[in-house]
Amino acid sequence: MMRGMRMRRTWMMAAACALAACRSDEGETARAAAPADTAPFMVRVDSAAPIVRAGTAADAADYVFRPYGHGRGVTDSIVVLRDGRPVQTLVPGDNEVDPELGIERVARPDLDWDGHVDLGYVTELGMAGSRSVYWRFDPATGRLTPAGTYETLQPDSARREWHTFNRGGHAGRLWTASRWRWMDGKLTEIRREAQDLLDDTTYVRITHERRGGALAETARQPLTEDALRGGPSWMEP
Numbered sequence: 001m002m003r004g005m006r007m008r009r010t011w012m013m014a015a016a017c018a019l020a021a022c023r024s025d026e027g028e029t030a031r032a033a034a035p036a037d038t039a040p041f042m043v044r045v046d047s048a049a050p051i052v053r054a055g056t057a058a059d060a061a062d063y064v065f066r067p068y069g070h071g072r073g074v075t076d077s078i079v080v081l082r083d084g085r086p087v088q089t090l091v092p093g094d095n096e097v098d099p100e101l102g103i104e105r106v107a108r109p110d111l112d113w114d115g116h117v118d119l120g121y122v123t124e125l126g127m128a129g130s131r132s133v134y135w136r137f138d139p140a141t142g143r144l145t146p147a148g149t150y151e152t153l154q155p156d157s158a159r160r161e162w163h164t165f166n167r168g169g170h171a172g173r174l175w176t177a178s179r180w181r182w183m184d185g186k187l188t189e190i191r192r193e194a195q196d197l198l199d200d201t202t203y204v205r206i207t208h209e210r211r212g213g214a215l216a217e218t219a220r221q222p223l224t225e226d227a228l229r230g231g232p233s234w235m236e237p
Helices: 002-032
Strands: 041-044 051-053 056-057 064-069 075-084 085-090 120-124 130-138 143-153 154-156 163-167 175-183 188-195 203-211 214-223
Touching: 085 143, 130 214, 143 154, 143 163
Parallel strands: none
Antiparallel strands: 041 064, 051 056, 064 075, 075 085, 120 130, 130 143, 154 163, 163 175, 175 188, 188 203, 203 214
């Protein structure tokens, strides 16, 4: 009788182990079938030189950015992993981009042109442009720090600057464009050009430039219909 009890106990333990293994397999299958917008993005943080952390040189490493969301195209947080381990969580703020549009939301700019790749993430997509939130990679700590939310930045590597463009109404006659430069630890607007409407028939082009630490209006030009431009001076051929 004792032998029979030992056999039943052994059989029950084996069954429990088999059930646990089955659940583990189911979990792996569920993770493999996760929605596309929660799939990891491989981003090389340092594209040129070794990361320097706490005064010690270290090899450049691949970081994984894994977005997590609760709604259609809404990302609540971005978990940063290194060597498979979570090292930081980023919160992108208000955002919503329809996943059916199939756009790449992760960008790899070098905001301060220091040779280290930073992170951008598209938060809003409109008919004529998009907005993105940015983080700068700090090579001294190996962490990403907030750099702000802007119209999606476009690079001008020759000048080591960035530019943005926001097209308004009136069939593209209304717009605002800016140039940005990394200064004093942040992106700083150094020039702004805008084409606006003064009244029902009169357009105006207004230019601001950075003077004495602030943007100051430097030109205001009323325009006739044939003098209208589709974008700022740096977009002209």
